[in-house]
Amino acid sequence: MQDFRQTKINGDYDIIVVGGGIAGVAAAVAAARGGAKTLLIEKTVAFGGLATIGLITWYEPLCDCHGKQMISGIPEELLKLSIKYSFDDLSDEWKNGNKPTIGSVKMYATHYSPSLFIMALDEYLQKNNVHIRLDTMATYPVMHKNHCEGVVCESKSGKEFFGAKLVIDATGDASVMYEAGVPCILGENYFSALAHGFQKEDAELYLQNGEMKSFSRWYSAGSNMRGEGQGDHKLYHGDNADEITEFMVETRKAIFNRFRDTDRNSRDIVRVPMMPTFRTIRHIVGEYQFSGDDENIVFEDSVGSCGDFRQKGKDKRPKHYHIPYRCMYNKNFDNLLACGRIVHCDREGWEITRVIPVAALTGEAAGTAAVLALRSETAVSDIDVQALQIILKKNGVLFEK
Numbered sequence: 001m002q003d004f005r006q007t008k009i010n011g012d013y014d015i016i017v018v019g020g021g022i023a024g025v026a027a028a029v030a031a032a033r034g035g036a037k038t039l040l041i042e043k044t045v046a047f048g049g050l051a052t053i054g055l056i057t058w059y060e061p062l063c064d065c066h067g068k069q070m071i072s073g074i075p076e077e078l079l080k081l082s083i084k085y086s087f088d089d090l091s092d093e094w095k096n097g098n099k100p101t102i103g104s105v106k107m108y109a110t111h112y113s114p115s116l117f118i119m120a121l122d123e124y125l126q127k128n129n130v131h132i133r134l135d136t137m138a139t140y141p142v143m144h145k146n147h148c149e150g151v152v153c154e155s156k157s158g159k160e161f162f163g164a165k166l167v168i169d170a171t172g173d174a175s176v177m178y179e180a181g182v183p184c185i186l187g188e189n190y191f192s193a194l195a196h197g198f199q200k201e202d203a204e205l206y207l208q209n210g211e212m213k214s215f216s217r218w219y220s221a222g223s224n225m226r227g228e229g230q231g232d233h234k235l236y237h238g239d240n241a242d243e244i245t246e247f248m249v250e251t252r253k254a255i256f257n258r259f260r261d262t263d264r265n266s267r268d269i270v271r272v273p274m275m276p277t278f279r280t281i282r283h284i285v286g287e288y289q290f291s292g293d294d295e296n297i298v299f300e301d302s303v304g305s306c307g308d309f310r311q312k313g314k315d316k317r318p319k320h321y322h323i324p325y326r327c328m329y330n331k332n333f334d335n336l337l338a339c340g341r342i343v344h345c346d347r348e349g350w351e352i353t354r355v356i357p358v359a360a361l362t363g364e365a366a367g368t369a370a371v372l373a374l375r376s377e378t379a380v381s382d383i384d385v386q387a388l389q390i391i392l393k394k395n396g397v398l399f400e401k
């Protein structure tokens with residue numbers, strides 16, 4: 001059946017970022033700071049993605065978990081923003097510019113309030129002159145051969161077209177790239193449920209002691225990130241509405257079952273996720289597959305360094321990585337870039353790139369590279385990578401070995 005509704009033409013932008021999670025926020029801010037007229041489109045009514053409405057409210061380490069800082073720039077700005085108005089449990093060794101000695105297992109990581117972070121992100125984007133659109137679903141990119149001319153969206157405003165010179169996919173499931181025809185690979189996700197709540201004694205103690213950081217507890221059911229607790233539950237791809245519906249209903253049920261027979265006057269659940277907590281839905285096939293085997297490789301097209309937060313603990317050794325720019329694009333598509341958990345990687349590489357700090361790192365790189373491509377009037381695959389690295393370093397991005 002044909003769609004006879006009129007498509008409204010709603011503005012032209014230099015850069016459109018689709019997806020307002022942490023990667024998308026970083027990409028949009030980097031692009032806007034570079035002087036590009038930038039629009040950030042988010043399908044929900046809040047920015048932050050899994051880091052806010054997904055309730056994964058632990059900002060993973062900016063360090064290698066052994067005393068060496070690996071990530072800075074916008075990812076560090078966002079960590080500081082997450083706790084600017086919120087409680088935190090950031091180690092004193094990392095506060096106020098202090099750094100621990102090499103070998104320390106104190107992590108540059110923190111918990112935070114998702115609600116306060118949402119409001120801080122609103123302010124952050126507006127202060128950085130990013131045009132924002134919430135409650136807007138980008139349904140498909142408009143392609144001329146392999147060149148993207150903009151995106152069609154659906155919202156309360158109807159069916160709209162937003163034109164763009166360059167589009168960055170920060171959706172977390174590569175939906176823009178996939179619809180554009182970029183080859184993609186499906187992942188699999190554990191059955192994993194999480195909610196925030198409190199016990200009555202927590203609230204009473206909080207009211208008596210104003211210095212408490214937070215009385216909210218994490219309640220989980222199903223699997224952890226290593227698959228422990230998965231049981232007989234199926235694995236989810238997360239690429240269609242039926243699976244998403246099933247996952248949301250069943251994970252909420254798993255949490256509900258923990259509470260339905262307990263004393264209703266003794267506890268409360270204050271937050272449940274407002275999005276599926278899938279971590280590895282789909283990623284693009286780019287020009288390089290980043291791998292967990294790429295330890296200590298400094299790529300010629302590196303866009304920054306990172307560690308692996310799973311290496312925390314005295315019994316583990318630090319692992320250092322660089323993220324290559326080539327994993328963020330497919331050269332057959334001249335004005336599309338990927339960032340966040342959809343860059344090209346193998347399974348171990350996906351575990352490294354999907355977390356908040358590295359997603360923000362690739363977001364900042366994508367926004368910066370997009371501006372450079374527009375200025376030089378070149379395809380994203382043909383930009384001067386050394387010029388990109390100079391700009392990133394100037395903006396505080398670390399390239400540690």
